[in-house]
Amino acid sequence: MTLKSNKDIPIGGLIDEAGSSKKFKTGDWRSFRPIWDKEKCIQCMMCLPLCPEDCIPSEGSGKDIKRKETDLEYCKGCGICMNVCPVKCIKMEEESKFTK
Ligand code: SF4
Numbered sequence: 899m900t901l902k903s904n905k906d907i908p909i910g911g912l913i914d915e916a917g918s919s920k921k922f923k924t925g926d927w928r929s930f931r932p933i934w935d936k937e938k939c940i941q942c943m944m945c946l947p948l949c950p951e952d953c954i955p956s957e958g959s960g961k962d963i964k965r966k967e968t969d970l971e972y973c974k975g976c977g978i979c980m981n982v983c984p985v986k987c988i989k990m991e992e993e994s995k996f997t998k
């Protein structure tokens with residue numbers, strides 16, 4: 899993606915294209931990665947709505963809903979999911995361990 903100069907940005911920083919945040923891969927600057935232990939997960943769904951990037955997907959609905967693996971293209975490594983998980987089945991690990 900090419901960086902824009904200040905002259906190319908709409909006045910007031912208005913977003914003039916619906917859904918454009920999808921183009922910004924917020925996982926690019928993650929320094930910690932959430933590691934999810936799916937065996938320990940009780941599928942309480944606490945982490946999904948609290949993720950600021952909405953990058954924890956789910957499948958199914960109602961009492962059959964299940965969380966799926968984190969979408970690392972958008973996960974920015976904030977650690978909120980780890981902090982809200984009641985059974986501590988998410989731990990944050992340094993991203994550098996995976997990118998060497
Ligand atoms: S670390 Fe933050 S951005 Fe990544 S999945 Fe957890 S809550 Fe979402």
Ligand code: SF4
Nearest residue numbers: 939940942943945983
């Ligand atoms: S908060 Fe923890 S136990 Fe609940 S769905 Fe998320 S990972 Fe699973």
